[in-house]
Amino acid sequence: MTQGEAPPRPARSRPTMREVAALAGVAIKTVSRVFNDVPTVDPAIVARVREAADQLGYRPNLTASSLRRGDGRTATIGMLVEDAANPFSATLTRTVENVARERGVLVLVGSLDEDPARERELARALVDRRVDGLVIVPAGRDQSYLIAEQNTGTRMVFVDREAGLLDADAVVSENRQGAIAAVNHLLKAGHRRIAYLGDRTAIPTAAQRFDGYRHALEVAHIAYDDEIVRHAGSGEDAAVAATEQVLSLPDPPTALFTSQNFVTIGAVRALHAMGLQHTVAHVGFDDFPLADLLSPGVSVIAQDVVQVGRTAAEMLFRRLDGDESPTRTVTVPTRLIERGSGEIPAKGPGND
Amino acid sequence: MTQGEAPPRPARSRPTMREVAALAGVAIKTVSRVFNDVPTVDPAIVARVREAADQLGYRPNLTASSLRRGDGRTATIGMLVEDAANPFSATLTRTVENVARERGVLVLVGSLDEDPARERELARALVDRRVDGLVIVPAGRDQSYLIAEQNTGTRMVFVDREAGLLDADAVVSENRQGAIAAVNHLLKAGHRRIAYLGDRTAIPTAAQRFDGYRHALEVAHIAYDDEIVRHAGSGEDAAVAATEQVLSLPDPPTALFTSQNFVTIGAVRALHAMGLQHTVAHVGFDDFPLADLLSPGVSVIAQDVVQVGRTAAEMLFRRLDGDESPTRTVTVPTRLIERGSGEIPAKGPGND
DNA sequence: CGACGCTGAGACAACGTTGACTGGGCGAGA
DNA sequence: TCTCGCCCAGTCAACGTTGTCTCAGCGTCG
Numbered sequence: 001m002t003q004g005e006a007p008p009r010p011a012r013s014r015p016t017m018r019e020v021a022a023l024a025g026v027a028i029k030t031v032s033r034v035f036n037d038v039p040t041v042d043p044a045i046v047a048r049v050r051e052a053a054d055q056l057g058y059r060p061n062l063t064a065s066s067l068r069r070g071d072g073r074t075a076t077i078g079m080l081v082e083d084a085a086n087p088f089s090a091t092l093t094r095t096v097e098n099v100a101r102e103r104g105v106l107v108l109v110g111s112l113d114e115d116p117a118r119e120r121e122l123a124r125a126l127v128d129r130r131v132d133g134l135v136i137v138p139a140g141r142d143q144s145y146l147i148a149e150q151n152t153g154t155r156m157v158f159v160d161r162e163a164g165l166l167d168a169d170a171v172v173s174e175n176r177q178g179a180i181a182a183v184n185h186l187l188k189a190g191h192r193r194i195a196y197l198g199d200r201t202a203i204p205t206a207a208q209r210f211d212g213y214r215h216a217l218e219v220a221h222i223a224y225d226d227e228i229v230r231h232a233g234s235g236e237d238a239a240v241a242a243t244e245q246v247l248s249l250p251d252p253p254t255a256l257f258t259s260q261n262f263v264t265i266g267a268v269r270a271l272h273a274m275g276l277q278h279t280v281a282h283v284g285f286d287d288f289p290l291a292d293l294l295s296p297g298v299s300v301i302a303q304d305v306v307q308v309g310r311t312a313a314e315m316l317f318r319r320l321d322g323d324e325s326p327t328r329t330v331t332v333p334t335r336l337i338e339r340g341s342g343e344i345p346a347k348g349p350g351n352d
Numbered sequence: 353m354t355q356g357e358a359p360p361r362p363a364r365s366r367p368t369m370r371e372v373a374a375l376a377g378v379a380i381k382t383v384s385r386v387f388n389d390v391p392t393v394d395p396a397i398v399a400r401v402r403e404a405a406d407q408l409g410y411r412p413n414l415t416a417s418s419l420r421r422g423d424g425r426t427a428t429i430g431m432l433v434e435d436a437a438n439p440f441s442a443t444l445t446r447t448v449e450n451v452a453r454e455r456g457v458l459v460l461v462g463s464l465d466e467d468p469a470r471e472r473e474l475a476r477a478l479v480d481r482r483v484d485g486l487v488i489v490p491a492g493r494d495q496s497y498l499i500a501e502q503n504t505g506t507r508m509v510f511v512d513r514e515a516g517l518l519d520a521d522a523v524v525s526e527n528r529q530g531a532i533a534a535v536n537h538l539l540k541a542g543h544r545r546i547a548y549l550g551d552r553t554a555i556p557t558a559a560q561r562f563d564g565y566r567h568a569l570e571v572a573h574i575a576y577d578d579e580i581v582r583h584a585g586s587g588e589d590a591a592v593a594a595t596e597q598v599l600s601l602p603d604p605p606t607a608l609f610t611s612q613n614f615v616t617i618g619a620v621r622a623l624h625a626m627g628l629q630h631t632v633a634h635v636g637f638d639d640f641p642l643a644d645l646l647s648p649g650v651s652v653i654a655q656d657v658v659q660v661g662r663t664a665a666e667m668l669f670r671r672l673d674g675d676e677s678p679t680r681t682v683t684v685p686t687r688l689i690e691r692g693s694g695e696i697p698a699k700g701p702g703n704d
Numbered sequence: 705c706g707a708c709g710c711t712g713a714g715a716c717a718a719c720g721t722t723g724a725c726t727g728g729g730c731g732a733g734a
Numbered sequence: 735t736c737t738c739g740c741c742c743a744g745t746c747a748a749c750g751t752t753g754t755c756t757c758a759g760c761g762t763c764g
Contacts, residue, residue, distance in 0.1 A: 014504040016720055027744045032722060040742055057500030062480045063415040063426065064720035068749045074415065076460070076481065084461075085446035087439070094437035097463055106477055108428070109436075109461045111449055125458055128414045129428065148409035152366040265642070272645060290617070290642045293624060368750055379714045384752060392712055416750035420719050 015056040024052035035060050066130070077133045077316065078108045078126030080119060085111075087288065088261060088305060089137070092159065095309030096135055103317060105132070114203070114234075116140025127154060133316045135159060141204070143168070155319040157312045161204045162329055169319070170329040171312040175205050175285075178301040178334035179212025182257050182283040185299070185336055187220050190346030191255035191281055195228035195246045197239060197267055198259035206231070209259040209285055228253045232263060239266025240273075247274060254346050255281035261288055268298060281344040283336075292339055299342025301334045308332050367408040376404035387412050418482070429485045429668065430460045430478030432471060437463075439640065440613065440657060441489070444511065447661030448487055455669065457484070466555070466586075468492025479506060485668045487511055493556070495520070507671040509664045513556045514681055521671070522681040523664040527557050527637075530653040530686035531564025534609050534635040537651070537688060539572050542698030543607035543633055547580035547598045549591060549619055550611035558583070561611040561637055580605045584615060591618025592625075599626060606698050607633035613640055620650060633696040635688075644691050651694025653686045660684050 017031045024031065026045060033041050034049040052058075066074045079096055081089035089111070097107050108131060110122040119139040123146060126134060133155040136143075144165040146156065156163075158170040186194050196213045199206035210231075217224055227249060230242040239262060246253060247270070256271075258264040264284030271277040278296060287302035311330055336342075369383045376383065378397060385393050386401040404410075418426045431448055433441035441463070449459050460483060462474040471491040475498060478486060485507040488495075496517040498508065508515075510522040538546050548565045551558035562583075569576055579601060582594040591614060598605060599622070608623075610616040616636030623629040630648060639654035663682055688694075 018720080028720090029722075029745080030743060032720095033743085036722085042742075045743085057504065059476065059479050059501075061419075061482060061720055063482050064419050064749090065722075066749095067413075067416050067419060067719095067751090068721045068723080070723075070749095072749085074481075083446065084436075084449060085439075085443045087437075087442075090437045090439075090442035090445075093442075093461065094435060094463060097436060097461065104477070106460050106462065106474075106481065108458050109445065109449065110458065111446060122458075124411065125456070127411050129426075129458065130413060130415050149411075152409065268645060288642075290640075290646070293620060294642070294645055295647060370750080380750090381715080381752075382713060385713085388752085394712075397713085413750055416719090417752075418719095419721090419749095420751045420753080422719095422753075424719085 014061075015058045016061070017058075019056055020049065020053045020058045023056060024049045072130065073132050074130050075104055076106050076108060076129070076131050077135065078110070078123075078129075078131040080110045080112055080122055080126075080134070080136045080138075082137055082139070083111045083113060084109055086261070088286065088303075091305045092137070092309040095306050096313040099310060099313035099317065112137070112139040114139045116142075120145055123149075133157070133320055135312055135316060136163075137161065138163060140164070141202075155316055157316045157319075159308060159312045167327050169312075169315050169327045171308050171315065171332060172329060173205075173303040173308060173332050174334045175208035176212040176215070178285060178303075179209040179257070179259065180216045181334070181336050182285065182301045182342075183213055183216035183220075185283055185338075185342055186255040186257065186281055187216070189255070189281055189343060191253075192222055192346070193225075193228065193251070193253045194222075194255045194257055195230075195253035196257050196259065197230050197232060197242050197246070197263050199231065199234045199263060201231050203234075206259055213257055213259070227251075232266075234260055234262050236262045236266040236269070239263040240270045243267045243270035244274065247271075247276060247280065253280070255344075256283075258282070258284045261286040264288065264298065264300070268294065277341070278344065281342055281346075283342040285334075287337065291337075296341045296344070297339025299339045300337050302337050303334055304332050366413075367410045368413070369410075371408055372401065372405045372410045375408060376401045424482065425484050426482050427456055428458050428460060428481070428483050429487065430462070430475075430481075430483040432462045432464055432474055432478075432486070432488045432490075434489055434491070435463045435465060436461055438613070440638065440655075443657045444489070444661040447658050448665040451662060451665035451669065464489070464491040466491045468494070472497055475501075485509070485672055487664055487668060488515075489513065490515060492516070493554075507668055509668045509671075511660060511664045519679050521664075521667050521679045523660050523667065523684060524681060525557075525655040525660060525684050526686045527560035528564040528567070530637060530655075531561040531609070531611065532568040533686070533688050534637065534653045534694075535565055535568035535572075537635055537690075537694055538607040538609065538633055539568070541607070541633055541695060543605075544574055544698070545577075545580065545603070545605045546574075546607045546609055547582075547605035548609050548611065549582050549584060549594050549598070549615050551583065551586045551615060553583050555586075558611055565609055565611070579603075584618075586612055586614050588614045588618040588621070591615040592622045595619045595622035596626065599623075599628060599632065605632070607696075608635075610634070610636045613638040616640065616650065616652070620646065629693070630696065633694055633698075635694040637686075639689065643689075646693075648693045648696070649691025651691045652689050654689050655686055656684050 017028045021028045021031045031049050034046050083089055100107050112119045116139050127149050136158050137160045141164040143163040146166055156168050158168055162170040198210055201207045228246050232238040232242040256267055258267045284300045287300045291298040369380045373380045373383045383401050386398050435441055445461055452459050464471050468491050479501050488510050489512045493516040495515040498518055508520050510520055514522040550562055553559045580598050584590040584594040608619055610619045636652045639652045643650040
């Protein structure tokens with residue numbers, strides 16, 4: 001901890017166009033024109049104004065500008081994700097930021113922690129700041145509270161999950177199909193007893209993935225057994241416990257399908273702790289960093305997060321550019337990545 | 353891809369206080385008072401105003417409010433990080449968001465990608481939106497361009513690296529000491545030939561960690577050998593290549609110190625690819641998820657990112673609350689986490 | 705019973721900017 | 735040479751809100 005020097009905080013108030021105008025000897029409006037690159041201003045005056053502005057350290061006030069301006073645009077969008085710190089949300093945020101950046105638009109970020117009340121609260125906070133649009137990974141199942149905002153011109157795109165009770169654009173991953181692909185992959189390796197470990201079914205994506213799991217079993221004529229099905233919630237610890245329980249059953253599964261990032265990691269942890277990582281097959285939904293470096297590598301159904309984020313951002317900006325076509329839900333495909341854990345056969349050579 | 357229904361976009365403009373006032377039969381100022389919880393308003397009138405507001409779907413316009421208001425606060429702060437998608441930045445963002453949230457403040461996020469030009473550009477974009485304060489992980493070494501903003505009342509705290517040519521608060525990790533601890537740990541396991549793999553020394557934290565490495569060797573009376581020192585840049589691929597080169601030398605190191613997240617992961621990848629992960633000792637700077645699940649687990653010098661972020665946010669808000677004390681740099685301690693890779697002894701039993 | 709103070713709501717201007725309009729000066733055409 | 739029109743800078747008001755001031759009404763106290 002080092003000490004700094006004097007505290008010279010004049011707290012001088014920020015210069016305005018008025019002061020720049022006075023120093024340059026022109027009208028305020030002329031300064032405005034210069035900063036808006038209006039071409040009909042005499043180059044000599046432009047130079048004089050810019051010099052005055054630099055000298056004063058003038059920076060235009062975008063909030064005042066957007067207030068007066070016809071379109072009322074703030075060049076800011078809002079982004080509500082589950083948790084800014086988790087890799088999925090972080091990648092999504094960065095992707096949206098990239099698209100926004102090309103248009104000089106900044107991104108306000110908020111984390112919802114799967115709390116619908118917080119979703120409403122933060123959405124309102126964003127609306128109160130008059131963001132031009134919203135990108136939302138919804139926590140709740142009812143977004144009707146946004147109808148009024150939609151009607152007054154706030155554009156919005158939902159990501160990962162569709163909006164409930166609201167007609168809005170959405171970009172989602174192929175959850176059901178992805179889950180089916182995961183289970184089929186395990187079936188192909190000879191497994192007949194495949195456990196499902198997932199998030200609470202209150203979360204739409206979890207419900208869809210669970211649905212895919214059941215469907216794939218049904219098609220394969222395998223009876224559903226809720227002994228080996230756990231909806232543990234998204235905590236890693238809960239997933240560890242659920243995995244250990246399921247694997248300790250008298251008739252344990254020979255394969256696991258985990259339907260969410262943290263659940264997958266929890267399951268991997270449990271498998272390693274029990275020394276079963278090379279015995280029990282495992283496919284997870286959602287890729288994660290270093291999955292390939294573990295031993296065995298963890299096979300996953302990977303979502304194309306970048307594609308999801310980019311699509312959502314592009315849809316939003318198309319709306320902001322005046323697109324009035326009917327709302328759409330775009331589904332982004334998932335992809336199976338084989339890394340070893342999902343290819344462990346049902347019975348080891350020489351085993352029962 | 354499903355089709356939505358009709359496109360009912362009246363694009364009706366948003367209701368204002370004026371309309372609420374008209375509907376409630378009161379003056380605009382009274383509506384203002386109601387929404388600012390001024391206690392001297394008749395409860396009956398409050399009810400009438402709130403009802404009118406709800407009926408119209410009125411939401412206060414914070415940009416107009418902050419324009420007129422005395423303090424000019426926007427209840428928004430700006431956060432500039434290296435890359436919103438990387439775990440360090442993401443955790444930092446989330447932590448700052450948490451502190452801001454308690455005060456009803458929202459966070460604008462921007463990624464700099466280690467580009468000083470982009471830093472200036474984004475900092476200006478934030479200032480133009482009149483954020484109340486800035487939290488910056490600087491990309492460049494010269495922040496003097498912010499002096500004007502500082503003088504006009506924009507508060508700022510630097511994170512991970514101190515500001516250059518600017519007197520400002522900062523929160524940094526114990527980079528040099530951490531590096532020394534890492535090297536000492538390897539020395540204790542008997543290693544005398546310890547490679548350094550790090551980011552470009554243009555990045556201050558990398559320079560400090562490198563400095564710690566050299567210092568620790570010097571104290572141990574080990575000659576510095578730049579054959580086993582690589583400043584690879586932060587790309588994972590570059591780190592893989594550098595690691596492979598160093599380990600392919602005629603006289604290869606018996607231990608690695610990697611001074612940054614991605615470099616560490618690249619080195620792990622290379623060690624695994626060469627089958628040396630149980631032979632060559634390795635300590636990385638900066639923790640990463642799943643480091644404990646690898647085999648061997650990767651020993652690291654962990655930064656307390658949450659502590660760093662929280663401290664920075666709290667310093668910023670203290671400034672915003674009027675703290676005028678001299679600027680400070682707070683150093684947050686790092687911590688060695690032993691997981692196996694750093695404890696591999698210099699010579700395997702029966703070797704050499 | 706009158707004056708005074710207090711309570712609570714409204715009128716007005718202003719925050720920093722830009723849209724709409726105005727007006728002066730100059731060149732071109734008659 | 736005079737007029738018309740154009741070009742460019744300036745004046746004014748307004749965006750949605752709040753700080754300051756005013757004022758009506760009522761209760762209280764002498």
